[in-house]
Amino acid sequence: MPDSAAAPQERTWVKQAQQGDAQAFSQLYNANVDAIYRYIAIRVPSQQHAEDLTEEVFWRAWKAISRYRPERPFLHWLYRIAHNLIINEGKRDARHQSYEVMAESGQVLQDEGPAPDSELFKQESIQQLRQALKTLTDDEQTLLTMRFFDNASYDDIALTLGKKPGALRVLQHRALKKLAIKLAPAGGLA
Amino acid sequence: MNEQNILESCLDALTQGATVASCQQRYPQLSEEAVSILQAAASLSAAQAQLSPTPEFKRRAHVNLMQRIAAEQRQSMATPAPVVAAPIPARQSWWQNLVAGFSSSKRSFQPIAAALAIVLTLALGSGMVSAAQKALPGSTLYSVKRLSEQTQGLLKQDDIFWHLDLAQKRLDEAGQLQEQGDHEAATAPLADYTETLHTVAELLQTIITQQQDIPQPQRIQQQVSDQVRQLSQLDGSDDSIQAAKAVLALLAHASSSSPETTPMIAPERTPVQIPLPQPTLPLPTVQPALVPTEMPITPDPTALPLPTNMPAMPTATPMPMQPTVPPTMPPASSPTQPPVSPTMPAMPTQAPMPTQMPVPTQAPPTQAPAPTPMPAPTQVPAPTAVPMPTQAPPAPPMSPPSMPSW
Numbered sequence: 001m002p003d004s005a006a007a008p009q010e011r012t013w014v015k016q017a018q019q020g021d022a023q024a025f026s027q028l029y030n031a032n033v034d035a036i037y038r039y040i041a042i043r044v045p046s047q048q049h050a051e052d053l054t055e056e057v058f059w060r061a062w063k064a065i066s067r068y069r070p071e072r073p074f075l076h077w078l079y080r081i082a083h084n085l086i087i088n089e090g091k092r093d094a095r096h097q098s099y100e101v102m103a104e105s106g107q108v109l110q111d112e113g114p115a116p117d118s119e120l121f122k123q124e125s126i127q128q129l130r131q132a133l134k135t136l137t138d139d140e141q142t143l144l145t146m147r148f149f150d151n152a153s154y155d156d157i158a159l160t161l162g163k164k165p166g167a168l169r170v171l172q173h174r175a176l177k178k179l180a181i182k183l184a185p186a187g188g189l190a
Numbered sequence: 191m192n193e194q195n196i197l198e199s200c201l202d203a204l205t206q207g208a209t210v211a212s213c214q215q216r217y218p219q220l221s222e223e224a225v226s227i228l229q230a231a232a233s234l235s236a237a238q239a240q241l242s243p244t245p246e247f248k249r250r251a252h253v254n255l256m257q258r259i260a261a262e263q264r265q266s267m268a269t270p271a272p273v274v275a276a277p278i279p280a281r282q283s284w285w286q287n288l289v290a291g292f293s294s295s296k297r298s299f300q301p302i303a304a305a306l307a308i309v310l311t312l313a314l315g316s317g318m319v320s321a322a323q324k325a326l327p328g329s330t331l332y333s334v335k336r337l338s339e340q341t342q343g344l345l346k347q348d349d350i351f352w353h354l355d356l357a358q359k360r361l362d363e364a365g366q367l368q369e370q371g372d373h374e375a376a377t378a379p380l381a382d383y384t385e386t387l388h389t390v391a392e393l394l395q396t397i398i399t400q401q402q403d404i405p406q407p408q409r410i411q412q413q414v415s416d417q418v419r420q421l422s423q424l425d426g427s428d429d430s431i432q433a434a435k436a437v438l439a440l441l442a443h444a445s446s447s448s449p450e451t452t453p454m455i456a457p458e459r460t461p462v463q464i465p466l467p468q469p470t471l472p473l474p475t476v477q478p479a480l481v482p483t484e485m486p487i488t489p490d491p492t493a494l495p496l497p498t499n500m501p502a503m504p505t506a507t508p509m510p511m512q513p514t515v516p517p518t519m520p521p522a523s524s525p526t527q528p529p530v531s532p533t534m535p536a537m538p539t540q541a542p543m544p545t546q547m548p549v550p551t552q553a554p555p556t557q558a559p560a561p562t563p564m565p566a567p568t569q570v571p572a573p574t575a576v577p578m579p580t581q582a583p584p585a586p587p588m589s590p591p592s593m594p595s596w
Contacts, residue, residue, distance in 0.1 A: 022259045023389055029252060037243040054243065055251040059258055129237050132230075148234035151205045169198065173227070176201075180223075180230035 011070050018065050025065070029058050032075050039145050040082055042130055053089070057082045072159055076152060080160045083142050132182035140175035143168060197224050204231050253395055326363055327378050350393050350405065354413045357386040361420055364427075373425055380430050383421075387414075387433035394440045404444055411441050 010031065016024030036057050041050040060081050061068075068077050133141050139161050146152040146160065154165040163171070191199075200213035200220075210228045214220055220228075322338065325331035339356060346352040360383040367376035390410075397404050404410070418434045421427040 020263070022256060022263070023385060025259065026252065026256060026388070026392070029255060033248055033251070034243060037247075038238055038241040041241045041243075042237060051243070051247045051251065054247075055254060058251070058255050062255070062259055125233075126237055126240055129233055144231075144234055148205060148231055149238040172201070173194075173197070176227045176230050177223070179233075180226040183230055183233060184226060 007073075010074050014065070014068060014070055014074060017062070018068070025062055028061075028074060032078055033058070035075055035150060036078050036082055038149055039079055040086065042126070042133060042145055042149070043086055043141055045130065053082065053085055057085060060085070072156060075150065076146070076156045076160050079142070079146060079150075079152075083138070083160065087138050128183065132179050135182055136175050136178055139163070140171060140178070143172055144175055144179070147172065193219070193221060193224055196220060197227065200224075200228055201231055204228065204235060249395075253392070253399055256392055257396065326366055327375055348393060350390055350410060351413075353386050353390045353393070354410065354417075357383050357390070357417065358413070360386065361417055361424075361430075364424055365420065368424055376424070377426060380424070380427055383417075384430045384433045387430070387437055390414075391433070391437050391440055394437065394444070398440070398444050404441070407441055407445065411438060414438055414441075 010028070013024040013027045013031075017028060033054065037050060037054045040053045040057070041047070044050050044053065057078055061078055064081075068074065133144070136144070142161060143157055146157045152160075154168045157163075157168055158165040161168075196217045197220075200208070200210075200217065203213060204210070210225065210232050213228055214225060322331040322334035325335045339359075342352065343356070360379040363379040364376040364383065367373070367379070394404060394410075414434050414437050418431055418438070421431045421434065424430075
């Protein structure tokens with residue numbers, strides 16, 4: 001679980017990156033790219049789009065890094081950029097609708113080439129989860145992915161979503177309940 | 191404890207690695223609905239492990255990102271902007287701020303810092319700078335040494351051999367410190383060595399991605415191999431060795447994947463065959479005129495769009511690559527690229543002929559590559575309008591989301 005503030009090494013990189021050091025930002029990229037990709041990939045239906053958005057998150061982070069304050073984990077700041085990007089993308093064009101069409105037809109985060117049975121099962125499970133997540137609000141999706149992908153604290157999630165920590169427990173309960181109903185026929189991944 | 195509290199407790203436990211079954215075992219009174227909620231949460235935790243970016247994507251996105259940043263930094267260096275752009279902590283001393291300015295290759299503060307630092311270096315005198323070259327981390331003169339290096343670094347950011355020489359210095363410092371028994375102090379130069387080798391790897395990766403020739407690959411290989419041997423004698427050098435071996439692996443990969451007819455790794459060449467500075471970029475060509483905005487630039491419409499095989503980021507020295515190639519090096523015998531006379535100067539105003547149509551990956555769709563608008567004399571053609579030689583297109587144009595400010 002990440003600390004509620006940036007780790008010392010990360011602080012150093014952030015400080016250097018804020019002074020224009022691309023190599024320091026490169027370190028920040030390496031340290032956070034997996035988490036950001038996962039955060040996005042569970043919410044968009046295609047691998048290509050997950051990759052594009054992940055790349056865009058880091059570019060926007062570089063452009064705005066002078067505004068980051070290291071009192072919070074850098075990753076959660078990136079989550080917030082990703083959160084805004086995903087929402088903005090969904091609202092921006094009609095592609096949001098086409099995502100759902102793609103999701104319905106199963107064109108989701110499937111790598112090139114045939115997958116082995118176990119891999120196929122994983123992909124189907126991921127797809128079911130993604131479809132279930134799409135029935136939740138953006139805030140609910142962010143809450144659950146931060147909580148169960150990154151083990152983020154309620155305080156950090158509250159900062160990302162701009163909500164009070166106390167309200168998040170209620171929101172989480174409601175979101176999980178909706179998710180459980182959607183996953184019930186499929187049995188979930190657990 | 192009511193069921194809500196139990197559920198909360200179990201959800202917390204799930205984030206710490208517990209399973210639904212273990213929760214059920216501990217709290218057999220859990221309702222069916224609570225169990226289904228826990229299973230939904232467990233599904234998310236399970237999915238987390240299954241969603242990973244491919245190494246290929248991570249590498250490609252990394253290169254793309256560094257290229258975009260480099261392009262932005264080139265533009266930033268060429269465009270006048272307020273000095274206040276670089277956030278410098280107030281508690282630093284004036285010379286630390288200066289060093290920070292040098293590190294800040296992105297900010298527009300940099301040209302001013304560069305000019306100041308050159309003045310400073312002159313003011314300190316070559317004697318002090320020379321004496322500082324032997325300084326080790328922790329000594330007063332070490333700051334002068336690093337300042338001197340960063341002054342050079344401003345002009346040689348894309349010079350692989352400069353980075354390798356820098357790495358060698360860090361390696362020598364680490365060795366001396368360990369010889370003196372100060373193993374803890376040696377970790378800093380070793381870490382710097384690793385970082386520098388990462389930079390070398392990224393420069394090589396960029397060259398490979400752009401299908402350019404790697405300058406003097408045997409020389410790079412020799413230098414890095416020597417460094418690996420030296421590193422193997424040091425304690426705590428595993429990361430550094432890995433970084434060095436990554437460079438060697440890149441060289442080997444480039445060498446093995448290049449067809450004989452068009453080798454990706456160039457044979458040892460005369461200096462003029464090393465990619466010359468991009469003449470259309472507005473860096474100063476006469477040292478020490480490091481304030482490019484004062485130079486009137488006549489844009490050459492024929493110079494844009496640039497070829498996709500864009501040379502490495504130019505340096506500000508008139509002949510930046512000359513020191514890296516011994517003049518005694520025999521010219522390569524290449525039927526398609528006859529060696530050019532070494533006396534031929536780099537022509538800063540002569541644009542390279544595009545060898546292929548650029549594929550715009552960064553330019554806004556409404557912006558035609560040519561003809562370019564004629565900028566005012568103090569304006570500079572924006573490098574970001576130049577198509578970057580990325581392998582994959584970045585994310586489609588998106589309207590800017592609200593950016594968090596915390």
